[in-house]
Each structure stands twice: as C-alpha cells, then as structure tokens.
Amino acid sequence: MDHPSSPQGPSHPDDQDPGAPVRAGVPEHGRVPKYYAVKVRIDALIGELGESGPLPTERDLAERYGVARETVRQALRELLLEGKLRREGRGTVVAGPKVEQPLSMASYTEGVRKQGRRPGRRLIALDRIACPAPLAADIGLERGQPVWHMERVLLADDERVGLESTYVAVDRVPRLDRDFEPDSSFYAYLRDRLGVSFGGADERIETVLATPREALLIGTPPALPMLLIHRVSRDTAGRPLERVRSLYRGDRFSFTTHHGDGVRRGHD
Known part of the structure; x- marks a missing residue:
C-alpha cells in the first residue's frame, strides 16, 4: 500500500x-x-x-x-x-500553454491572436428559427420572429478548444447565410460589412460539464470541466444585438481581466 x-x-x-x-x-x-x-x-x-x-x-x-x-x-x-x-x-x-482570453468586448479572434496562436472556427450549423420566448427579451424581439442560430467549434492552431452558439435577429443581419464566412470573426463582419459597433455587454461565467454532444464536437471526455460564458451584447445605441453561449475547455483556457488603477485593492 x-x-x-x-x-x-x-x-x-x-x-x-x-x-x-x-x-x-x-x-x-x-x-x-x-x-x-x-x-x-x-x-x-x-x-x-x-x-x-x-x-x-x-x-x-x-x-x-x-x-x-x-x-x-x-x-x-x-x-x-x-x-x-x-x-x-x-x-x-x-500540453501547450492555455489560451488566455480577456473578459472584454474583444473578440475570440483578437484574444487568440494576442497569444501568438492562429484562431479559427468550424461551422456546425447556421439555421433560421422562430425566436423562442426565453430568447426574445434578450435580443429585443417578439416571440416567433426570425432569428439566426449559428453554432461553431472554436479552434486555436487547429486544436478544438470550445463551442459557440450565437443568436441574432435576422432583420439585423439579413444576409448572414450568404455574406458571412463562417470561419471568420462575427464581430469584424458586423463592424466592417454592416457598420455595427458593439457598445456593451452583460456576461455571466460558470463551471459546467459538457453534454455528450458537446463533448463529441469539442473532442473531450464528458467529465472534463468546462467554462461557460453567457453574453448579451448591445450596439452603441443600446439596442440588444446578440446572445452568445460560449463553452470553453477548462484544461485549455483561462480568462483575464483588467481593473483600472483607481480600483481599491484588498479584501474586506
């Protein structure tokens, strides 16, 4: 023994x-x-x-x-x-070092590039659906209005590191299925093609286990802890823009944030 x-x-x-x-x-x-x-x-x-x-x-x-x-x-x-x-x-x-992703409005693409790695995405699905009730309020729609649901596997140097589901109103991006390259940055598409800029977001992060389907898509054991971020974004006019569910491998990701110099340090 x-x-x-x-x-x-x-x-x-x-x-x-x-x-x-x-x-x-x-x-x-x-x-x-x-x-x-x-x-x-x-x-x-x-x-x-x-x-x-x-x-x-x-x-x-x-x-x-x-x-x-x-x-x-x-x-x-x-x-x-x-x-x-x-x-x-x-x-x-x-394994190589974990990807450090800033908790900010910077896109996944920008975050991975700052680490000297090559970002990428693999499209799983791009569907036009009727907006369900729980989603409607988040993106400023009525139940049943058309919404894009885009699901993509996140890559860093061709390694699968996460899974992202994006919901956005069809009337905000009517040609998403024709004009958008699925392996590119959605933020860059909104900014450069449509002139839409992000003004803010509410985010919530938690630890979860992947579902069997998610684990299969990401290529991990179902028991591997994941970092899950829920985000609701708004444009510069304050209008709801997108809702995103991002699932990251807990063994390949860490998140960073910056507090200004005026933030009080220490604990109560």
Whole structure:
C-alpha cells in the first residue's frame, strides 16, 4: 500500500510559483497523499520534456517512482484535468500553454491572436428559427420572429478548444447565410460589412460539464470541466444585438481581466 509522503519541490511560499497553491498544496498536518507527491514529480518532468514531449508510460512512471500504477493514474488524471497533459493516440504528451482570453468586448479572434496562436472556427450549423420566448427579451424581439442560430467549434492552431452558439435577429443581419464566412470573426463582419459597433455587454461565467454532444464536437471526455460564458451584447445605441453561449475547455483556457488603477485593492 502507498503511504503519505513529502513531495519534491518548493514548500515555502516565497520559493514557489505565485499561481501555485499555498505551501505547494501541503495540508497543515503535513501528511501528503502519495499520489500528490508523484504528481509534483511528474509536473517537474513535464517542464523538462517541453510542449508535445511524450510522457513515459504508466508502468514506467510507477517503476521510476516506486509506487503502484493506480497511484500514477490518479496523478495523471489531475494533470490532464489541469491541462498540463493531453491524450494523443494511445499515449500522453505535454500540453501547450492555455489560451488566455480577456473578459472584454474583444473578440475570440483578437484574444487568440494576442497569444501568438492562429484562431479559427468550424461551422456546425447556421439555421433560421422562430425566436423562442426565453430568447426574445434578450435580443429585443417578439416571440416567433426570425432569428439566426449559428453554432461553431472554436479552434486555436487547429486544436478544438470550445463551442459557440450565437443568436441574432435576422432583420439585423439579413444576409448572414450568404455574406458571412463562417470561419471568420462575427464581430469584424458586423463592424466592417454592416457598420455595427458593439457598445456593451452583460456576461455571466460558470463551471459546467459538457453534454455528450458537446463533448463529441469539442473532442473531450464528458467529465472534463468546462467554462461557460453567457453574453448579451448591445450596439452603441443600446439596442440588444446578440446572445452568445460560449463553452470553453477548462484544461485549455483561462480568462483575464483588467481593473483600472483607481480600483481599491484588498479584501474586506
């Protein structure tokens, strides 16, 4: 049986990554689960291997660290969920850095490009539907009026990282099915082709699990945590413009925001 152990790595807050757990995740009683000690050592190995580097097999890792394969398996599960590793074929490789998306009116395209990656989208559906009652108020319509529903898989360097559903009134973008390139930025289309600018938005973010269909489209296990953003956008005149449901892989995305210098720091 594996017993608690001390992980190899920094144990003092001043020695560790500021984004890491306090005391490197060591509980106050000082007893560390064996899998966590192995996880810390594999995490260090990840840094040595570099992006896309192949990880040794579970058997090799178990022999290297002198633990049971189930202990290694538990450590790998957490590293996969954290986005530090990814499955490739039958093996496991080191994942690249997460995409940082600003929580602002900047488009997905702009956010990914700032990370030095190539944005893309793959169209799943573009349908004209009758506006359902729950959606009508959000985009300033009456129930039953025509609405576009556009669903696209989000890509970063051809890697599937999310799924986006956009709802917009047909009378705002009547030629969406003819003029719009589905792999391009919807914001840029509105701005450059129609002269429509975004004036503001209300957003809500939560953690969810993908449905089986969503997991299949994004290419992830159903148990993988996702970051879900609901957004209702308005134009510069304050008129409702679109409602968007964006689902992002929790292991491949993080979100950033900026507060002005006048914002009070600290906690009550």
